Amino acid sequence: MHPHDKLFIPGPVEVSEKTWAAFSRPLIGHRGEDFKNLYRRIHPKLQTLFGTKQPVFLSTSSAWGVMEASIRNVVDRGVLCCMCGAFSDKWFDVAKRCGKKAEPLQVEWGKHIDQKDVDRKLASGKFDTVTLTHSETSTGLMNPLPEICCVRAKYPDVVLIVDTVSSFSAVKIEMDALGIDVMLTGAQKALALPPGFSLFSVSEKACARAGKVPNRGFYFDFLEFKSEQAQWMTPSTPSIGHIHALEFKLDEIFQEGLEARYARHARTNALVHDWVRRAGFDFFAEEGFRTKTLTCVKNNKGIDVLELARRLREKHHLVIDPGYGKIRGQTFRLSNMGDETEQTVSHLLACLDDVL
Ligand SMILES: *Cc1c(COP(=O)(O)O)cnc(C)c1O
Numbered sequence: 001m002h003p004h005d006k007l008f009i010p011g012p013v014e015v016s017e018k019t020w021a022a023f024s025r026p027l028i029g030h031r032g033e034d035f036k037n038l039y040r041r042i043h044p045k046l047q048t049l050f051g052t053k054q055p056v057f058l059s060t061s062s063a064w065g066v067m068e069a070s071i072r073n074v075v076d077r078g079v080l081c082c083m084c085g086a087f088s089d090k091w092f093d094v095a096k097r098c099g100k101k102a103e104p105l106q107v108e109w110g111k112h113i114d115q116k117d118v119d120r121k122l123a124s125g126k127f128d129t130v131t132l133t134h135s136e137t138s139t140g141l142m143n144p145l146p147e148i149c150c151v152r153a154k155y156p157d158v159v160l161i162v163d164t165v166s167s168f169s170a171v172k173i174e175m176d177a178l179g180i181d182v183m184l185t186g187a188q189k190a191l192a193l194p195p196g197f198s199l200f201s202v203s204e205k206a207c208a209r210a211g212k213v214p215n216r217g218f219y220f221d222f223l224e225f226k227s228e229q230a231q232w233m234t235p236s237t238p239s240i241g242h243i244h245a246l247e248f249k250l251d252e253i254f255q256e257g258l259e260a261r262y263a264r265h266a267r268t269n270a271l272v273h274d275w276v277r278r279a280g281f282d283f284f285a286e287e288g289f290r291t292k293t294l295t296c297v298k299n300n301k302g303i304d305v306l307e308l309a310r311r312l313r314e315k316h317h318l319v320i321d322p323g324y325g326k327i328r329g330q331t332f333r334l335s336n337m338g339d340e341t342e343q344t345v346s347h348l349l350a351c352l353d354d355v356l
Helices: 017-023 033-050 063-074 086-097 115-123 145-152 204-212 222-229 240-256 258-278 305-316 342-355
Strands: 056-059 079-083 102-106 129-133 159-163 182-186 198-202 294-298 331-335
Touching: 017 240, 033 056, 033 198, 033 240, 056 063, 056 222, 056 240, 063 086, 063 129, 063 159, 063 182, 063 198, 063 204, 063 222, 079 086, 079 115, 086 102, 086 129, 086 159, 102 115, 115 145, 129 145, 145 159, 159 204, 198 204, 198 222, 204 222, 240 258, 258 294, 258 342, 305 331, 305 342
Parallel strands: 079 102, 079 129, 129 159, 159 182
Antiparallel strands: 056 198, 182 198, 294 331
16 A cells, blocks of 8 residues: 555545455446346345345445435425534535425534434424434434434334444444334445445335435435346446445455454444543543544643644644534544554554654
8 A cells, every 4th residue: 555644534534455456346337247246245245234124225425415315305294303413413404405394403512312302303293204313423422323213113104314424334223123214324434435435225114205205306316226226236327446345345344243343343442432531531422422433532631633633644644633613623533433453543542642
């Protein structure tokens, strides 16, 4: 691999040399047997990772594309957007830009969405859709997904969209068992693939809803994805390199074993947490609701975060994030997503100690 600065930002994350090698395999035609066989081979593994019996779709777009698609395909009467950070807040903005009736359920950044508040809102009968970000990457928070899914189950007509961009494959998420209707993830975070690609799955209920919602467009029409997937194809020419890389990554994931993979993320995350306490910092996200794939460190010591990031990059060629949006400088984020191990995360922490 060319000498480069290694990414410890929470997306895009470092892509391994082996993954790049798979990405640059020779192209195949997307309407031929080779492609159909490729999609057919990866599909059962994707279903296992999603915890679903539904088809899993491949989208050549970043995750925002599928977020917008979800809104356009399933929101009819109104959407409740659970908001607790930059990504979950964005769902509300996207819904309004798509011309949908949307209402925020906003909590302070760093706090979690309480299922009782979701219950109260849904009881109004105003909403046919809820958006929820499982792992809020901007604040390092993980929402109580099973609890919120239990509440949603009281409202069988409500479609639940869950953004799992920074938790998918690092934390167990059982789409069917939880009753998630649209589950989506991007390539460049927990999966450690190059950016520009997304995966999603849609329940039968959400597909039926899409069938009744007008103006779904073409590129992101769920029903186009569904009919094409039935023939192991995608509606338009996909990024074939991504699908080759995905096949390689899936092999790696299942060789490691899902439980071992979840446990590795829990251990590397705990290492970062130990360092935060030892270094005298605090956490931005409230206790009990911290995500497992990154840590949003609160700059309670008032250090110059941009300077810290600059020195880490210059001296050690490691890149961290100096905080997202309105909490830039007041926080910094350390990722343990993707291929990181105890060894690589310990190295990052030792280098942080050095520049601090
Ligand atoms: C990164 C991220 C997104 C957006 O992903 P893009 O690839 O930039 O479209 C959405 N949601 C969450 C939780 C994210 O972390």
